[in-house]
Amino acid sequence: MTVQENTSRHHIERLLRDNEDGILDRWVQISNEPLLGRVNESETRRELHEIYRVLLQSLSRPEAASELRGLLAELSRNRARQGFTPSETAVSVYGLKEAVYELIGAEQEGDEQALRGFIWLSRTIDGLGLYTFEAYSAARDKIISDQTEQLLELSTPVVKLWEGIVSVPLVGTLDSARTQVVMEKLLQTLVDTGSEYAVIDITGVPAVDTQVAQHLLKTVMAARLMGAHCVISGIRPQIAHTIVTLGIEFGDIVTKATLADALAYALRKSGVEVVNKRRTRLAIRAEEA
Amino acid sequence: MSQPPRVVAPAEELTIASNDEVVIVRQKVRATAIELGFSLVDQTKVVTAASELARNTLVHAGGGHARIEVLDNGHRRGLRLTFADNGPGIPDLQLALTDGWSSGGGLGLGLSGSRRLVDEFELDSEPGRGTVVTVTKWTR
Numbered sequence: 001m002t003v004q005e006n007t008s009r010h011h012i013e014r015l016l017r018d019n020e021d022g023i024l025d026r027w028v029q030i031s032n033e034p035l036l037g038r039v040n041e042s043e044t045r046r047e048l049h050e051i052y053r054v055l056l057q058s059l060s061r062p063e064a065a066s067e068l069r070g071l072l073a074e075l076s077r078n079r080a081r082q083g084f085t086p087s088e089t090a091v092s093v094y095g096l097k098e099a100v101y102e103l104i105g106a107e108q109e110g111d112e113q114a115l116r117g118f119i120w121l122s123r124t125i126d127g128l129g130l131y132t133f134e135a136y137s138a139a140r141d142k143i144i145s146d147q148t149e150q151l152l153e154l155s156t157p158v159v160k161l162w163e164g165i166v167s168v169p170l171v172g173t174l175d176s177a178r179t180q181v182v183m184e185k186l187l188q189t190l191v192d193t194g195s196e197y198a199v200i201d202i203t204g205v206p207a208v209d210t211q212v213a214q215h216l217l218k219t220v221m222a223a224r225l226m227g228a229h230c231v232i233s234g235i236r237p238q239i240a241h242t243i244v245t246l247g248i249e250f251g252d253i254v255t256k257a258t259l260a261d262a263l264a265y266a267l268r269k270s271g272v273e274v275v276n277k278r279r280t281r282l283a284i285r286a287e288e289a
Numbered sequence: 290m291s292q293p294p295r296v297v298a299p300a301e302e303l304t305i306a307s308n309d310e311v312v313i314v315r316q317k318v319r320a321t322a323i324e325l326g327f328s329l330v331d332q333t334k335v336v337t338a339a340s341e342l343a344r345n346t347l348v349h350a351g352g353g354h355a356r357i358e359v360l361d362n363g364h365r366r367g368l369r370l371t372f373a374d375n376g377p378g379i380p381d382l383q384l385a386l387t388d389g390w391s392s393g394g395g396l397g398l399g400l401s402g403s404r405r406l407v408d409e410f411e412l413d414s415e416p417g418r419g420t421v422v423t424v425t426k427w428t429r
Contacts, residue, residue: 173312175308206315206319206336207315207333207336207337207340208337209337209340209341209344209399210341210395210396210398210399210402211340211344211395213396214395214396237329237330238329238330238332238333238334239333241330241333241334242330242333242334242337242406245334245402245405245406246337246341246398246402246403246405246406247388247398247401247402247405248396248398248402
């Protein structure tokens with residue numbers, strides 16, 4: 001840093017310290033202006049005051065920079081929660097430049113040192129504004145990755161239909177990651193429940209292409225290795241049409257149009273007889289008569 | 290008497306660089322097919338073909354582009370999909386279109402199966418120059 005730059009910096013630092021109240025008032029005013037009463041003014045004042053205080057510290061003590069970043073991240077989060085765009089948050093940080101510039105313009109017009117100092121400060125504030133933007137997108141990325149993980153878990157329940165019969169209703173797109181989760185869960189449930197029949201229901205899968213088919217076949221094979229019988233249900237007419245045209249062969253795997261058909265099949269195979277109660281009663285009456 | 294087909298709607302260009310984008314291609318194709326009044330079976334067929342071909346660009350070429358166009362030949366409307374990539378290309382087109390032959394560990398039905406799912410199928414490829422697959426499905 002040259003001597004000249006150093007003096008400019010000290011100059012602007014002094015300016016910021018001496019006019020703290022004036023600059024802060026103007027900053028709050030400028031930053032609330034475009035938000036049209038959507039924020040609480042005393043709340044904004046508190047936040048900006050805190051940032052201003054730590055900013056002043058960080059000018060002389062570089063250690064304070066991490067505290068400053070923490071405050072900016074908090075501002076960014078609060079604003080995002082209240083429904084403001086990241087640009088609105090950044091603009092309210094940039095309001096400080098305007099407030100300082102007005103002061104320089106009023107007091108020291110044409111002072112080269114003051115302008116030089118202002119440019120240096122301006123660069124610092126640009127960095128701060130950009131940081132709120134970064135904090136915003138980092139928070140959003142985290143939400144997205146959390147949701148993706150939740151979705152992966154949520155979308156693959158294994159349900160018990162009957163003693164010895166479990167079902168996996170698949171919904172949405174079947175990619176490698178999801179197939180992996182489905183397969184693991186299904187195989188574990190087969191062991192845990194001692195089930196012999198597994199129904200994989202694809203009613204909620206919009207299209208069955210070769211990749212989906214391959215994933216299904218692998219899952220069925222794995223379940224078979226564990227001694228379970230698999231039924232694939234939910235083959236709608238358009239899916240059947242497409243599978244045949246594509247040339248995919250399901251071999252000796254049992255497939256059914258609906259989950260109800262698959263359940264009926266599995267019940268029959270495991271020796272459970274479903275009897276219509278009303279008809280039975282009629283039969284008894286007939287015997288009595 | 291059918292006229293030479295002409296493009297009636299501005300083409301939609303999509304990039305394929307990840308599995309998520311294959312899903313987006315599929316959704317766009319489905320939306321367009323529904324708009325054109327395709328039957329449920331035809332919708333599913335063209336969407337499945339789009340899924341296969343989009344995944345092919347991803348698996349074999351590491352990504353590419355898809356273009357969706359709406360055609361009109363005078364009395365029928367059609368959906369034309371173009372998948373282009375700058376990958377290694379296909380050395381033997383005949384072999385690539387054979388059922389059960391795969392270079393990527395799949396079922397080997399993607400390309401040949403897609404050909405059966407659509408009305409018109411064009412495959413243009415040369416080793417080292419990339420691959421362009423154009424398919425068209427007409428309304429009934």
